[in-house]
Structures are given as C-alpha cells and as structure tokens.
Amino acid sequence: MVEKSITWFKAHLNKLKIVFLISVIIIVLFELSTIAKTISVEHLAIIFSKIKIGNILLMALIGSISVIPMIGYDLTLNTLLEQKPKKLYIFETSWLVNTLNNIAGFGGFISAGLRSEFYGKQIAGKKVVRALSKILVFTMSGLSIYALLSFFLVMFDDSNHYLRQYWIWLIGGGLYFPLIFCLSLFGKGEYLGDLKSSQRWQLIGTSFLEWSGVLISFISTGILMGISVDIREVIPLFIAATVIGIVSMIPGELGSFDLMMIIGLSALGTPKETVVAWLLLFRLFYYLVPFIIGLILFFKNLGTTINLRYKGIPISLLKELAHKLETFFLYFTGIMLVLSATIPEAFSQLSFLQRLNPIRSRVIVVFPAILLGFLLIVTGRGISARVKRAYIPTITLVTLTFVYSLLAGFRISTGIFLALLLLFVIFSKNELFREQLVYSAEWMTIDGLIMGGLGILYIIIGVYNSPKIHHRHHLPDFFLFPSEQIWIVGFVAILSVAFIILLLIHFFKNKRIEIGEPLDEMRVQHILQSFGGNPDSQLVFLKDKKVFYYNDGKEDTVFFQMATFNNKLLVMGDPSGKKADFEPAIEALIDEADRYNYLPVFYENSEEIVMILHEFGYDFIKFGERAHVHLPDFTLSGKKMKGQRATFNKILKAGYQFDVIHPPFSAETLASLKEISDEWLNGRKEKGFSLGFFSEDYLQRASIAIIKNETEIVAFANFMPTYSKTIGTIDLMRFSPTKAPSGTMDFLFINLFQYMRDELELDYFDLGMAPLANVGTSRKSFTQERIAYLVYNFGSRFYSFGGLKEYKDKYADKWFPEYVLYSRDSWIGYVMIALLITDNAPVQNTKNYHGLHRFIFRE
Known part of the structure; x- marks a missing residue:
C-alpha cells in the first residue's frame, strides 16, 4: 500500500506542485484583497507626496548599489568554468541575470538558463551543469546565516514576543547553511563536493553580501521615508517573510x-498605508529600477551582436530613424508655436489641438512664439541637412523654447517633450558631418510652403480681424484674434524673423566650397593614355567643366567631368580611366559630394554605370539612346541606302571632295573654319557642358574632316579621340548654309564611315545620343520618365528630338540606352530643370572660346 502511494505521488508530483502553487496564490490574493479594503488610497497619496525628491x-x-554584490556569483562561475571573459561583459550580463531572477524567481531556474546561455556556449554541457549547481546551492547561504542570527535574536530578546511565532521558519531557514556547508566540505559528489576552499568562501561571502544589500535597501527605504525603524524587529520579520515567500515558490515572492x-x-x-508605500518603493528601487537597467544593458549587448552580424545595418537604420524623428519634432514644434500665436483661440477651444500641441503654455506670448517657431523650422532644416553648424543654434533654440514655456506657464508634459528633443539633438551630434548647407530647390519648396503658408495665414487672419473690414460670412470663433495691437506685434515678429532667418541660413551655408578642380592636362592625359577613355572624354579639354x-x-586612375547647379552636382557621361x-x-x-551637401546627378550613363550606382541607392530613368554604326558592314549598296547613294554621287560629281587634315592648323585654316561656324550659328548662343563648341585650343588637339571644292572649305567636323581601338566619333559638325550643297551632312558622314573603317580600322562609329528617344511616350512609362520628357522637350529651344532619332536611324545598326541617375532625395522635375539649364546655358566668351553651338548629331 505504501509503495503504491509513493509511486502515485511520484507520478503526480508535477501536478501536485501546480495545485500547491495555485492554492498559495489564491490564499495570498484573498488576504491581500482583505487588507486592501482597509487601506486608504488618499492616505497613501499623502505619504508619497511627503517624500523629498532627494530621498x-x-x-x-x-537599491542599485545593493544589487552589485551578486556579480560575485558570476565571477566565481567563470572561475569554475576556467574561462576569462571581459569584466565589462560579466558585469552587464550578471546584472541582467540577477535582476531578472529577483523579479521572476522560480527557484533560480531562470538564472541557471541565462547563465548557461551567456557563459556556457563553449563549454561541455555536463561541466556547465556542475558549476551552476554549486552556484545555485550557495545563493541561499547568506539568507540562512541571517535566519540563524534572527532566530537567536528573537528567542533571546524579551522585547520580540510577537516575532517568536516565526521561530520555526527562522530555524528551518537557518539550518540550510550548515547543511550545505558540511556537504560541500565532506561530500564527495562532483556536483558539490569538489569545491575549493577559496571558491566556497567566495560564494558564501557573495551570498552574505547579497542579502545584506537586500536588508540595507529595505531598511534605508523606510528610514528615508521618515519611518521610525527598529532594526531588531525589522530584520527577523523580513528574513522570516522571505523564507516563507521562497517556500511558496511564487515568482519574486x-x-x-x-x-x-x-x-x-x-x-x-506601523500604519498599513505606510507599510504598503514602503514595500512599493522597496520593490521599485531594488527590483524594478535595476531590472530596467539590466534590460538596457541586455539590449545594448544584443544590439551590438545583431549589428555586427548584419554588418552595421541595424544601427545605421536606427540612427536614420532617430535623425528623421529629430527633424520632424523640430518642424512640428516650430509649426505649433507659430500656429499657437496665429490662432490662439483654436488651441483653447479645440481639444485635438490641445492634445497635439507639445508646447502647452497657459499664456501665449506672440512675439517669442513666432520668433522661436520660425527659427526652429530653419534649424530643423539644418539638422535635416546634417550640417555641423546647425548643432549649437539648435541646442540654443530648444533651450530658449524651454525657458519660454517655463515663463508662459510650464507643464510637465512640455518639459519632458523638450528634454527629449534636447537629448535627440545632443546625441545626434555625430550625425552632423556636412561642412555647409546648400539650400536645394526641393528644400526651398518644402520650407517655402510651410513658412510662407504660416506667414500668409497670419496676415489673412489679421485682415479678417480688422474692425475696418466688414464680412458677409461669420468667421469661426477660433479665427478671432485677441486684439489688433497684439496682431501688429506678431506681424513685426514675422518681419524680424525673416531677417534673422536669412542670417541663420547664411551662417549654415558657410564659405561655399564646390567639388572638383580646374583641368590639369598632365593628370588627365596620364589617365587617358594609361587606362583609356570613352567618346565623351575629350570634352574635358573644353575647360568649361x-x-x-x-x-x-x-x-x-579615374576622372569625372562635372558642373554644379544649386545643390546638384551634374556629372557628365561615364567616368574615364581604369574600369x-x-x-x-x-x-x-x-x-x-555628401560631405559638402551636394547631390550628384549622373547624366548620359551606360548600363554598366547604372548597375554600380543602383547599389549606392540611386534611382534612374532612361534618357535616350546612343546610335552605333557597325563599320565593317557599312555599304551604300542596297535599296535602303538608295537615297544616300544618290546624294553622295551628286555631290561628288559637283566637284566636292572629302579630306582629313591634321594638327597643327594654321591661322588661315582656323579662320576659315571660324567663318563657316559663325555662318552656321547665325547669331545663336551656343551651349556647353555635354556639347563641344568652337575653341582653337580644342580643335588643335585632333584631326579635322573637311568638305571642300576647288577653292574653299564648305563644311568640317573635328575628330573626337575615344582612346579606344574599336570606336570612333566626331564632335563639331559645321557647314556653310550658303556655300555647301544640299546633302552635305550625308556626304560627310558617309566619307567618315569609310575613312574610319579603311584608314583607322575601327569597328564602330558613334553617332551620339538621341535624347528622349523611346522615353516617356508610352502610357505605361514610368512617371519620372514622362516628367523628364515634358520638362526637357518643352524646355529645349534647339532640338527636334523626333527628327534627330529619325535621321540617325538611317545609318545606325545598334541603339544603346543611356540613363540619368539621381539621388532619392532629389525630385525628378528639379533634376531635369537643372540639366536643361546647364546643358542649354550659353558658353562664356573668352579669348579662346567663341560663341558657337555644337551640331546636333553629338546629342
């Protein structure tokens, strides 16, 4: 019968434990609810209100210092495991393990699991279990020592009659330490008996200090509350209650x-309300606050581990999110300040505005509210642009806003919000790395709409509130302004802040620094001759970029050609040099470019560059197509070339010849070419950037193809060195409208194809790009491409894009897409406007640069 009972008990042991635990919880909850009915909430509130903040x-x-001794467990554990992790790592992980175990309890199972995870990954499982068993067994030794001391204090002190009822719990808890000590001293088991004497005393000392810390934290909390504490009574009661709590196995007792x-x-x-407040504060500062610190340390370590595992991306994303929140809060606070001065009645009548407004001042002072509001928006722009110079002004303005809210009727929620905003600014200092502010058209649009809208709203409300104006329609009450005099003060503030904004923006802009250097011919020639170039490389010698x-x-090894427009760094063509x-x-x-607050825009780029820039987060649109003629297959025979063949033979019979002349060119030759160019230009201003123009220095760098009759030159085209053995092209192509016969362009092209194929042995002739060819014309085209088509098509004064594509199609064998790539911080409309203006800007006249527009075949 006894054996059956034992067998049944073992089989149902887990269930019995659960029933016991639930029973204890029910009894405790019942008793606590009974006590709660006798506690006065008002009395409890009075007790808390009387405690000084310093206390x-x-x-x-x-409470936090009292947790520190428990770190000794983990120092001993790592000694038992024969490993030496960093002290900081032990401190942080031990703090988390012990503070979590304090709250969760469960007989130390949680601490065992966490310690195994933090310290036992590289150790054999059995060794970890043995070491943990030694640690867990000795964690209660300090409590047991105090239980023994309390037992003798209760039993031999005649003043502790009430506490003698707990003697059984105190003696029961007190016997734990001698038992464990003897087992560790005389036992032979591997789970307890093989402890070294130094390790044994380390664990006992750690446990004793731990429980001393608990008692100090509890007693000092009572003393700081102003309670008269008798240590001889409190310690035995505390120890007995702790033993009972541990036996109950309720988490955290x-x-x-x-x-x-x-x-x-x-x-x-001690009054019940006072005891409840005492216990609440003890649990808050010994259990909860250290646990929160432990969580912070845990997420710090976890974040560092995850960040390393994913190559820094998580921290980068968090920093980006924090930066955007900081910018949003600065703009939001500034807008709310201005609105609170513009429509103060709305903020007092409409509850949603009251909840939305972070600056909940009881009195709105118009002048500083408007001044601070607009300036916070401007500093928000500086922070958004990550400008170093925005740091001190932003801190100053947030501090002044705090002072304003303090003087105008301080609220705790406002103080917390501004304190958090100030912390955002302080901790984001490393995110501010740019040397200057370059105010982009995109930013001007956003800030102009915000600040302009706020200013216009203020003026409109002032006009509607003027007693000299009569209205047909009744205005909502919240549009009413306190007085005309106050409105005038705000209007003066707007005028004043406009001037201050200009000064602040000027300060953010710093001394304007542009990217790039003037042409250094030796450096460029070294790159081109050593590593090669492309059909656009020769444009660098125009010296306009x-x-x-x-x-x-x-x-x-590599160079780029570029021009600057606003904050756009317009990079012309593919890079030249070592691929x-x-x-x-x-x-x-x-x-x-990022350091100096520019956004690169890459113009007329190949698919190879698109793939590289896409990895850097750049968006792209197709901007056109580049035409290539395959020279070995070129022929005038066949039905397709019937018209070109007839034109070619007609001009040839008229006595015109094709020739190639080589530099250096005489002054007479250049003067003749200049005359043809001026006649062809017919007074129009020429363009640069992606276009060549007439320059004596530029023309002296390569051979020139000419069409002439017996007496004079009537057309010419300069060769463009491509620094490649497979492809050739030309740049300027000019003819005299009065002297050159019809079809001169075709005659020149056909001769060029034959010359480069037969004399230079090249494979391809580059006819240049047809802008907007097959771009943005389909109903299913990308919106960006359709915008680009509209801007560039309507903005160009020279090109007939459709005609250019059709003309080149007569000769082209292959068409290669060309792209514009831009940062996602740019708006495509402004990107195209920048390209349009830069590409169509007239070239400045200098001694060696004459106004002449390059012929359309290059673009």
Whole structure:
C-alpha cells in the first residue's frame, strides 16, 4: 500500500506542485484583497507626496548599489568554468541575470538558463551543469546565516514576543547553511563536493553580501521615508517573510512576502498605508529600477551582436530613424508655436489641438512664439541637412523654447517633450558631418510652403480681424484674434524673423566650397593614355567643366567631368580611366559630394554605370539612346541606302571632295573654319557642358574632316579621340548654309564611315545620343520618365528630338540606352530643370572660346 502511494505521488508530483502553487496564490490574493479594503488610497497619496525628491533619488541609488554584490556569483562561475571573459561583459550580463531572477524567481531556474546561455556556449554541457549547481546551492547561504542570527535574536530578546511565532521558519531557514556547508566540505559528489576552499568562501561571502544589500535597501527605504525603524524587529520579520515567500515558490515572492510584512509591521505599530508605500518603493528601487537597467544593458549587448552580424545595418537604420524623428519634432514644434500665436483661440477651444500641441503654455506670448517657431523650422532644416553648424543654434533654440514655456506657464508634459528633443539633438551630434548647407530647390519648396503658408495665414487672419473690414460670412470663433495691437506685434515678429532667418541660413551655408578642380592636362592625359577613355572624354579639354580625380593610393586612375547647379552636382557621361576602379571612384565622388551637401546627378550613363550606382541607392530613368554604326558592314549598296547613294554621287560629281587634315592648323585654316561656324550659328548662343563648341585650343588637339571644292572649305567636323581601338566619333559638325550643297551632312558622314573603317580600322562609329528617344511616350512609362520628357522637350529651344532619332536611324545598326541617375532625395522635375539649364546655358566668351553651338548629331 505504501509503495503504491509513493509511486502515485511520484507520478503526480508535477501536478501536485501546480495545485500547491495555485492554492498559495489564491490564499495570498484573498488576504491581500482583505487588507486592501482597509487601506486608504488618499492616505497613501499623502505619504508619497511627503517624500523629498532627494530621498527618492537616494533610495534608487542604494537599491542599485545593493544589487552589485551578486556579480560575485558570476565571477566565481567563470572561475569554475576556467574561462576569462571581459569584466565589462560579466558585469552587464550578471546584472541582467540577477535582476531578472529577483523579479521572476522560480527557484533560480531562470538564472541557471541565462547563465548557461551567456557563459556556457563553449563549454561541455555536463561541466556547465556542475558549476551552476554549486552556484545555485550557495545563493541561499547568506539568507540562512541571517535566519540563524534572527532566530537567536528573537528567542533571546524579551522585547520580540510577537516575532517568536516565526521561530520555526527562522530555524528551518537557518539550518540550510550548515547543511550545505558540511556537504560541500565532506561530500564527495562532483556536483558539490569538489569545491575549493577559496571558491566556497567566495560564494558564501557573495551570498552574505547579497542579502545584506537586500536588508540595507529595505531598511534605508523606510528610514528615508521618515519611518521610525527598529532594526531588531525589522530584520527577523523580513528574513522570516522571505523564507516563507521562497517556500511558496511564487515568482519574486510577490504576495506572500508582502502579506507577511504588512501583517507583521502593522502589528509592530506601523500604519498599513505606510507599510504598503514602503514595500512599493522597496520593490521599485531594488527590483524594478535595476531590472530596467539590466534590460538596457541586455539590449545594448544584443544590439551590438545583431549589428555586427548584419554588418552595421541595424544601427545605421536606427540612427536614420532617430535623425528623421529629430527633424520632424523640430518642424512640428516650430509649426505649433507659430500656429499657437496665429490662432490662439483654436488651441483653447479645440481639444485635438490641445492634445497635439507639445508646447502647452497657459499664456501665449506672440512675439517669442513666432520668433522661436520660425527659427526652429530653419534649424530643423539644418539638422535635416546634417550640417555641423546647425548643432549649437539648435541646442540654443530648444533651450530658449524651454525657458519660454517655463515663463508662459510650464507643464510637465512640455518639459519632458523638450528634454527629449534636447537629448535627440545632443546625441545626434555625430550625425552632423556636412561642412555647409546648400539650400536645394526641393528644400526651398518644402520650407517655402510651410513658412510662407504660416506667414500668409497670419496676415489673412489679421485682415479678417480688422474692425475696418466688414464680412458677409461669420468667421469661426477660433479665427478671432485677441486684439489688433497684439496682431501688429506678431506681424513685426514675422518681419524680424525673416531677417534673422536669412542670417541663420547664411551662417549654415558657410564659405561655399564646390567639388572638383580646374583641368590639369598632365593628370588627365596620364589617365587617358594609361587606362583609356570613352567618346565623351575629350570634352574635358573644353575647360568649361570641373574635374574630379580619383587616386588609388599610387596614381590617378579615374576622372569625372562635372558642373554644379544649386545643390546638384551634374556629372557628365561615364567616368574615364581604369574600369576596375570605377566603383571605388564613384563611391569617393559620392562621399566627397555628401560631405559638402551636394547631390550628384549622373547624366548620359551606360548600363554598366547604372548597375554600380543602383547599389549606392540611386534611382534612374532612361534618357535616350546612343546610335552605333557597325563599320565593317557599312555599304551604300542596297535599296535602303538608295537615297544616300544618290546624294553622295551628286555631290561628288559637283566637284566636292572629302579630306582629313591634321594638327597643327594654321591661322588661315582656323579662320576659315571660324567663318563657316559663325555662318552656321547665325547669331545663336551656343551651349556647353555635354556639347563641344568652337575653341582653337580644342580643335588643335585632333584631326579635322573637311568638305571642300576647288577653292574653299564648305563644311568640317573635328575628330573626337575615344582612346579606344574599336570606336570612333566626331564632335563639331559645321557647314556653310550658303556655300555647301544640299546633302552635305550625308556626304560627310558617309566619307567618315569609310575613312574610319579603311584608314583607322575601327569597328564602330558613334553617332551620339538621341535624347528622349523611346522615353516617356508610352502610357505605361514610368512617371519620372514622362516628367523628364515634358520638362526637357518643352524646355529645349534647339532640338527636334523626333527628327534627330529619325535621321540617325538611317545609318545606325545598334541603339544603346543611356540613363540619368539621381539621388532619392532629389525630385525628378528639379533634376531635369537643372540639366536643361546647364546643358542649354550659353558658353562664356573668352579669348579662346567663341560663341558657337555644337551640331546636333553629338546629342
């Protein structure tokens, strides 16, 4: 019968434990609810209100310091495991393990699991279990020592008659330490008996200090509350209540311990409300606050681990999110300040505006509200642009806003909001890396709409509130202004702030620094001759663009051609030089531009560059197509070339000849070419950037193809060195409208194709790009491409894009797409306007640069 009972008991042990736990919880909850009915909430509130803030901070400090001794467990554990992790790692993980175990309890199972995870990953499982068993067994030794001391204090002190009823719990808890000590000293088991003497005393000392810290935290909390504390009574009661709580196995001893302390301290003369407040503060500052610190340390370590695992992306995303929130709060606060001065009645009548407004001042002072509001928006722009110079002004303005809210009727919610905003600004200092503010058209649009809208709203409300104006329609009450005089003060503030805004923006802009350097012919020639170029590389010698050089640490290997418009760094064509260095060169250019607050726009780029820039987060649109003629297959025979063949033979019979002349060219030759160019231009201003123009220095750099009759030259085209053995092209193509016969362009092209194929042995002739060819014309085209088509098509004064594509199609064998790539921070409309203006801007006249527009075949 006995054996059956034992077998049944073992089989149902887990269920019995659950029933026991639930029973204890029910009894405790019942007793607590009974006690709660006798507690006055008002009295409790009075108790809390009487505690000084300094005392509360001291409670938190003592509670946090009291947790520190438990770190000794983990130092000993790592000694047992024969490993030496960093001390900081032990401190942070141990803090988390112990503070979580304090709250959760469950007999130390949680601490065992966490310690195994933090310290036992590289150790054999059995060794970890043995070490953990030694740690867990000794965690209660300090409590047991205090239980023994309390037992003797209760039994031999005649003043502790009430506490003698707990003697059984105190002696029961007190016997734990001698038993464990003897087992560890004389036992032979591997789970307890093989402890070294130093390790044994380390664990005992750690446990004793731990429970000393608990008692100090509890007693000091009572003293700081102003309670008269008798240590001889409090310590035995606290130890007995703790033992009972541990036996109950309720997580954190919640309930059973509290019940015992409320009953016991009340019996000893402390009011119940005071005991409840005492326990709440003790649990807050010994359990909860250290646990929150532990969580922060945990997420710090977890975040560092995750960040390393995912190559820094999580932290980068968090920083970006924090930066955007900071910008939003600055704009939001500024807008709310201005609105509160513009429609003050709305903020007093409409509840949703009251809840929305972070600056809940009881009195709205118009002048500083408008001044601070607009300036916060401007500093928000500086922070959004990540400008270094925005840091101090932003901190100053947030501080002034705090002072304003304090003087105008301070609220705690306002203080918390502004304090958090100030912390955002302070901790974002490292995110502010740009040397200057370049106010982009996009930013001007956003800020103009916000600040302009606020200013116009203020003026309109002032006009409607004027007693001299009569209205047909009744205005809502919240549009009414307190007085005309106050409105005038606000209007003066707007005029004043406009001037201050200009000064602040000027300060953010700093000394304007542009990207790139003037042409250095030796550096460019070294790159082109060493690593090659492309059909656009020769345009660098026009000297109308700046050049960005990339050096691999040993020599220059890549260069870019660029011009600046507003904050757009317009990069012309593919980079020239060593293809293997294109990606690092592009990254270097983007980083340099980012430092000085420019956004690169890459213009007329191949698919190869598109794929590189896409990895850097750039969007792209197709901008047109580049035409190539396959020279080995070129022929005038066949039905397709019937018209070109007839034109070619007609001009040839008329006595016109094709020839190629080589530099250096005489002054007479250049003068003749200049005359043809001026006649062809017919007074029009010419363009630069992606276009060549008439320059004696530029023309002297390559051969020139001419069409002439017996007496004079009537057309010409200069060769464009491509620094390639497979492809050739030309740049300027000019003819005399009065002297050159009809069809001269076709005659020149056909001769060029034959010459480059037969004399230069090239494979392709580059006819240049047809802008907007097959771009944005379909109903299913990307919106960006359709916008680009509209802007560029309506903005160009020279081109007939459709005709250009049709003309080149007569000869082209292949069409290659060309793209515009731009940052996602740019708006495509403004990108196209920048390209349009830069590409169509007239070239400045200098001694060597004459106004002449390049012939359309290049673009």
